[in-house]
Amino acid sequence: MKKREYLHENPEIKFKFVQNEKDFIVDEIPLGEFKGRGNFIVIHVKKVELTTWDMIAIFAEFLNIPAEKIGYAGLKDKHATTTQYISVEAKFEKSLHKFRHPQIKILKTMKHTLSIRMGDLTGNRFSITLYGVDNIEAGRIEKTARKSEQSGLPNYFGYQRFGRDEDSINQAKEMIKGDLFVKDAKLKKFLISIYQSVFFNDWLKERVILSREKNEGKFMLLDGDVYLANDGKLFTPKNQPIKDVIEKKVVPTGLLCGRDVFRARDEAREIEAKYDDEFLYEKGLRREALVYPYDIVYNYNKDFDVFKIAFSLPKGSYATVFLENIANRNFTALDARE
Numbered sequence: 001m002k003k004r005e006y007l008h009e010n011p012e013i014k015f016k017f018v019q020n021e022k023d024f025i026v027d028e029i030p031l032g033e034f035k036g037r038g039n040f041i042v043i044h045v046k047k048v049e050l051t052t053w054d055m056i057a058i059f060a061e062f063l064n065i066p067a068e069k070i071g072y073a074g075l076k077d078k079h080a081t082t083t084q085y086i087s088v089e090a091k092f093e094k095s096l097h098k099f100r101h102p103q104i105k106i107l108k109t110m111k112h113t114l115s116i117r118m119g120d121l122t123g124n125r126f127s128i129t130l131y132g133v134d135n136i137e138a139g140r141i142e143k144t145a146r147k148s149e150q151s152g153l154p155n156y157f158g159y160q161r162f163g164r165d166e167d168s169i170n171q172a173k174e175m176i177k178g179d180l181f182v183k184d185a186k187l188k189k190f191l192i193s194i195y196q197s198v199f200f201n202d203w204l205k206e207r208v209i210l211s212r213e214k215n216e217g218k219f220m221l222l223d224g225d226v227y228l229a230n231d232g233k234l235f236t237p238k239n240q241p242i243k244d245v246i247e248k249k250v251v252p253t254g255l256l257c258g259r260d261v262f263r264a265r266d267e268a269r270e271i272e273a274k275y276d277d278e279f280l281y282e283k284g285l286r287r288e289a290l291v292y293p294y295d296i297v298y299n300y301n302k303d304f305d306v307f308k309i310a311f312s313l314p315k316g317s318y319a320t321v322f323l324e325n326i327a328n329r330n331f332t333a334l335d336a337r338e
Helices: 052-063 090-096 135-151 167-177 185-214 242-246 266-275 319-327
Strands: 024-030 040-048 081-089 104-112 121-131 227-229 250-256 285-288 294-301 306-314
Touching: 040 052, 040 090, 052 081, 052 090, 081 090, 090 104, 121 319, 135 294, 135 306, 135 319, 167 185, 185 250, 185 266, 242 250, 250 266, 306 319
Parallel strands: 024 081
Antiparallel strands: 024 121, 040 081, 040 104, 121 306, 227 250, 250 285, 294 306
């Protein structure tokens, strides 16, 4: 796996963080208000040291229903304390009053007209404790975080996407080449998404290095770039919308290769084409090249060199990428478990 590069060239910061129930907290931000009426029950749950799949399996067994009948918006970390929203049919409302589990707590239930679907979230709120931070480093962390809030940070897929030993990357490449047969449809789709993600990260790395070398560390826009507007529409403008990017009205995007996808043109396409597979049958997508953290809050205890940071990110973005951007170094799953 190639190293993820960032827009600044600050010295590394050697802080440590641990993904556990005390120091890594994730709260899902829902897409909107729930109606308070309807044929579904939305359950606001808090889980500790469980994957989302584990939690859903527990609820499925308790309610005696297939796991597919439980709606959820996104997958949350196992090694953390996380809150998220799931949904079941309203007929299970009374049964839920009897639910008890040592690693799961129901915080609230409310009725809604629709089941929750994958992607039905605005983003996530993270609260993370950093250890081994001295007074000078605390100032650098705050400065870098504030800069990313204003200018954005590269929206890489984090190390979690690729498996503990990156074995899924090799499986994905073997499957695409035809050297590995995968029967399970879900696993096949997952491996294709890994394949797309590797290309995206490699493309983004080249654009970041170009931005450092030729644009003073500001993400460099190219003729033919594809932008995502606030209304969700993709477009390639005749003139570069630098002002709109600065004002966060639009954001440049990168390619998740596949069929039926809006591809870049001109100068931008020359780079994008190196990280494309036009023969991949899976549907292609565009992903934001930059992401903007928001609502950043700090709490520094200089007596114990402990720096607590809370921030929100849009859905699909990685808290560990935000931390990598601050530290200016890459993390692995092992780094977060020490």
